[in-house]
Structure formats: C-alpha cells, structure tokens
Amino acid sequence: MTYDTVRETDPAVADALEGERARQNDTLAMIASENHVSEAVMEAQSSELTNKYAEGYPGERYYGGCEYADDVEELAIERAQELWGADHVNVQPHSGSQANMGVYLAVLDPGDKILSLDLTHGGHLSHGHPANFAGQVYEVEQYEVDAETGYIDYEGLADHAEEFDPDIIVSGYSAYPREVDFERIQETADAADAYHLADIAHITGLVAAGVHESPVGVADFVTGSTHKTIRAGRGGIIMCEEEYADDVDAAVFPGSQGGPLMHNVAGKAVGFGEALDPEFEAYAEQTVANAKALGDRLQEHGLDLVSDGTDNHLVLVDLRPSHPDTTGKAVEEALEDAGIVLNANTVPGETRSAFNPSGIRAGTPALTTRGFDEDACREVADLIYDVVDAPGDEDVVAKVGDRVDELTDEYTLYE
Template identity: 80%
Template sequence: MDHDKVRDVDPAVADALEGEVQRQRETLQMIASENHVSDAVLDAQGSALTNKYAEGYPGERYYGGCEYADEVEQLAIDRATELFGAEHVNVQPHSGTQANQAVYFAMLEPGDKILSLDLTHGGHLSHGHPANFTGQLYEVEQYEVDAETGYLDYEGLAEHAAEFEPDIIVSGYSAYPREVEWERIQDVADDVDALHLADIAHITGLVAAGVHPSPVGVADFVTGSTHKTIRSGRGGIVMCDEEYADDIDAAVFPGGQGGPLMHNVAGKAVGFKEALEPEFEEYAEQTIANAKALGERLSEHGFSLVSEGTDNHLVLVDLRESHPDTTGGDAEEALEEAGIVLNANTVPGETRSAFNPSGIRAGTPALTTRGFDEDDCRTVADLIARVVDSPDDESVLAEVREEVATLCDENPLYE
C-alpha cells in the first residue's frame, strides 16, 4: 500500500497516511467499534465517486449525470435488504448517529420523550446524552442495567416506561456484552404506545451473519453503522417497514444532510457483497468465539468482567476490584504504549469520571479480520494482564511490545 500520488502533492499528508498504515500493521486494534476493511472497500471509497453530487435517491436525483451513482446506491440497498430482510433501507446516512437523527426527526417533535440506556451503563451519546443534540431537543430519561449482574434490567425498563410514558424507546448499545432480547423491549414499547428504535451499530455484522438475534421485523426502526463488525464503507444505515419509508428518506435528505457521500456508499455496496458470502458467517462466528476466549482468559487472570462474560464481539472489564488503583485511562495508556489499542470505558455503577473511568472495553472484530483465533486471543489476554498488572514497568511494556510485533508478523495486514 503506497501513497506516491499523495506524496507528489503533499508529503506531510503522505507521511501521516503511511504512518497510520504502519500503526495498524504493527499494533493490535481492539477498540470494539473498529475493524480493517478489505482492499476492495478501500478502493471503492477512494474512487471517482468522490467527485459526484447525487442529492436525492436512485431515479429521483436533483442533478444530472447520476446513472452510475444510482447503480451503486441501488446495489447497496438491494444487498442490505437481502442481508437483513428489511422492507426498506436507506444507505445514505454519514454515520450511525445521523441514522438515529433521521428516525428522531421523522417521528418526534422537539420536547417529545426518549427513554434510553444510560451512557455509563453502555448506552450511546446519540441516545439522549445532554452533550448531544438528542439531549438538547428532547426530554430524555434513561434506564440501566442491573449493577450486580451487568444484564439489562427488563423489568426495571418496563416500570420506568410505564411511569415516563416515552414517545420512543431506544435499544441497542455501545458497551453491552450480552445478546439483546428485542421482543421484550418491543413488548414494553407496545404497552406504553411508544415507538421502538433498535440501534445495532456495534453488532450490525453479527446480525447480518445471523449469529446474533435480529431486531429487523421486531422494532419499528433499526439503525446501524456500516463499518465496525460488518467491515463495509464507513457510515450509517436505517431500516424500517414500508409505511415509514417516505418519512425516513425525507428525514435523511433533505432533513438532516445534503448530498450522500457516494464513495462511501460504494464502499458500503462492496462490503455488503462481501458480507453475503458464506465466509462472512464464519468470520462473525470466529469474532464471538475470540471474544469469549479473550474474556475467559482475562477472568482467569482475576479481572472482573461486566456480566461475567460476553455473547458478542466485546468484553467490558471493571478494574475496581482487581486493580483498584488503576483507572481505565491508566490501562489504556499503558496498553497503547505496549502496542495494544483499546479504550477506557465507563462501567455500571461508575464511581469515577467518564473522562477517566473504571473500566476498559476490548473488542475482537479487527483481530479476527487479521486471522486471530481463540489461542491467539488467549495470548492477547495474557499480554493485557501483564501490562495492567505493571502499567509503569517499562521493561514489561517493552517485552509485551516485542510479543505484539510477533503476533502482527504472524497475521500480516495490508501487505
């Protein structure tokens, strides 16, 4: 992978691009929302569709010259429809947050009520945090997981919904390691006459592969990211029943954004095609198997896992019991120095600041893309334990860096 044409024009940017490729090659990417797309997806996203404005939708554009943009977007729509079994799909959102925004703008008025999971319990900013537009435009209350078990408190959710009477209930999470019982949340929404938005941003690929229960056909709206576990072009997606199609499309364009990023839509189309191949189900299954192996070995090292394990692509570690003097920020910084990149994360019952919380979140999508198996992930867990046990020991960090380099050499990336 070279950037010679960029270097001819802008050596500084070329240096940064080549540095990023090298960083990804030489470190273990374990941020649960990150992955490594294929060369084909990279090529699509760097294509001449970068130059094309295509405001509107296939066959109904506001500009001329859209015949190939139409073809690409329709391929993305058709493939997503096949992957998820949705009646209607909009592939234009620039991100998962803008996909959520489209649902809110289509269905809610300012001041309407949203009930969603608290951010410190695994929710997302776009579900109602006061720093986000959702917390500023709507009245938001939040439910929680059971702080003792780490599992969603469905009964507490039902009680909260009955009292709050929300207009929409948001499910789907950014740091929840267990399967979601979509039907139970839909039952709650039905009981209080609320809409149900299921945000599958993190598990889009797992749902597409059929290794995690799907909310499509259960929830009124399903949104997601199109990178993360599904490894396609970066952006978002909205799925819904046909009765909501016109409202959702209008909320995406012109309601929330202008022309779609057609090069990203091309990347989505290519990634969706890859996800339709039988190998993708094997990848998704391996991603979960790797996360389970990672979590089990971390538990053997004495780390406390929220909910005591995982059903999906991530593990959430609460450091307060095993390493009371080490914050998530401390662990993240030391691990990155050793070549393992993950993120500090809040945990249920958080007692520290969200800027330097008590937990770390580790995911296996990118490791699995590189070819890691369960044994590799157990080795990674051993390395994580060594670093977190001695975050200030430079000799330990150096030794782990060497072992990370060996793992990366054995599982090369972007050769």
C-alpha cells in the same frame, strides 16, 4: 495501497497516511467499534464517486449525470435488504449517529420523550446524552443495567416506561456484552404506545450473519454503522417497514444532510457484497468465539467482567475489584505503548470521571479479520493482563510490545 501521487502533491499528508498504515499494521486494534476493511472497500471509497453530487434518491436526483451513482446506491440497498431482511433501507446516513437523527426527525417533535440506556451503563451519546443534539432537542430519561448482574433490567425498563410514557424507546448499545432481547423491549414499547428504535451499530455484522438475534421485523426502526462488525464502507444505515419509508427518507435528505457521500455508499455496496459470501458467517462466529476466549482468560487472571462474560464481540472489564487503584485510562495508555489499542470505558456504578474511568473495553472484530483464533486471543489476554497488573512498569510494557511485534508480523494486514 500506496500514496505516491499524494506524496508528489502533499508530502505532509502522505507522511500521515503512511504512518497510519504502519500503525495499523504494527499494532493490535481492539477498540470494539473498529475493524479493518478489505482493499476492495478502500478502493471503492477512493473512487471518482467522491466527485459526484447526487442529492435525492435513485431515479429522483436533483442533479444530472447520476446513472452510475444510482447503480451503486441500488446495489447497496438490495444487498442490505438481502443481508438483514429489511423492507426499506436508506444507505445515505454519514454515520450511525446521523442514522439515529434521521429516525428521531422522522417520527418525533422537539420536546418529545426518549427513553434510552444511560451512557455509563453502555448506551451511546446519540441516544440522548445532554452533550448531544438528542439530549438538547428532546426530553430524555435513561434506564440502567442491573448493578449486580450487568444485564439489562427488563422489568425495571418496563416500569420506567410506564411511569415516563416515552414517545420512543432506544435499544442497542455501545458497551453491552450480552445479547439483547429485542422482542421484550418491543413489548415494553407497545405497552407504552411508543416507537422502538434498535441501534445495532456494533452488531450489524453479527446480526447479518445470524449469530445475534435480529431486531429487523421486530423494532419499528433499526439503525446501525456500516463499518464495525460488518466491515463495509464507513457510515450509517436505517432499516424500517415500508410504512415509514417516506418519512425516513425525507428526514435523511433533506432533513438532516445534503448530498450523500457516494464514494462511501460504494464502499458500503462492496462490503455488503463481501458479507453475503458464506465465509462471512464463519468470520462472525469466530469473532464471538474469540471474544469469549479473551474474556474467559481475563477472568482466569482474576479480572472482573461486567455481566461475568460476553455473548458478542466485546468484553467490558471492571478494574475496581482486582486493581482498585488502577484506572482504565492508565491501562489504555500503557497498552497503547505496547501496541495494543483499546479504550478506557465507564462501567455500571462508575465511581470515577468518564474521562478517567474504572474499566476497559476490548473487542475482537479487527483481530478476527486479521486471522486470530481463540488460542491467539487467549495469548492477547495474557499480554493485556501483564500490563493491567503493572501499567507503570516500563520493562513489562516493553516485553509485551516485543511479543506484539511478533504477532503483527505473523498475522499480517495490509502489505
């Protein structure tokens, strides 16, 4: 993809776009929520559908001229139903957070109770953090992972639910490296007479490929992002049983947003179609294998992983036991200087600020898209450790950067 036309009109924006393409080509993306979509997805997202208002749903629009918008949205819905086995799918949410908002608006009233995982233990802002709308509109209490094991404390969750009497329990997380027992959480929700929302934003692709247990058909509602491990157009998705379909659709439009971003829906349709190819299952399996290889090698270097490993696409490193004076932010910044982009992250039992926490989170979806295998991910772990061990050493950072340059040349991305 080139930006020649943009450059003719707006050189400053063209510079930024070309700079971003070069940045992605020349660095290793290891933020667990990021991935690289195909050129087909990017082309769909830059289509003429960006011009089209299509408020409403296929066959029931508030504007004329929506026949092709209907075709695209119906394709996205049908492919999502095939991928995840859902009865009803809404592909219009602009993000995973807005998908969660749609569910809340569908079944909760202001002041109702949400029980969700604490942000510092791997939860997400949209699950009820006080800085987010969910924490401002609803009464929220939060459960935690076991501080010793790093695993969800399912018995503690059940006890908390019995005491708190929530209206909805949220599962699914942004920094939890283990497989989630959705059925056990559903049992807790049933016992509390609460809804269960499973937010699979990070693992949509892993669930679609069958390498993680699916909450579809278990939880009352399943939400997710459509651009992380699934590699489709950027946005959100809601899946539910047919009995909730009308309430969910009304909560999305007109409840929480206006016209859908039809160019993004086109990107979702194309990406979902790609995920239906048998090769996608191999991609998802490799993503998990790469994360395990990455984590195992980091442990060989003496770093502590929350929960002592991973079942999915990410590892969460607690720096305190091995490098007590080193913060996650210092490591994040030094690694970015070397061309490895991941993020500082809170860890269970966090003793520092969320803005300068004690951990780092690293994911393998984008590396796997790029073609990395376990051996390559083990080498990346070596490079990460070199910087963790000496984040202030410019010579070390430069040496790691040189090797990153070689790796990005070997594993090419966008031409």
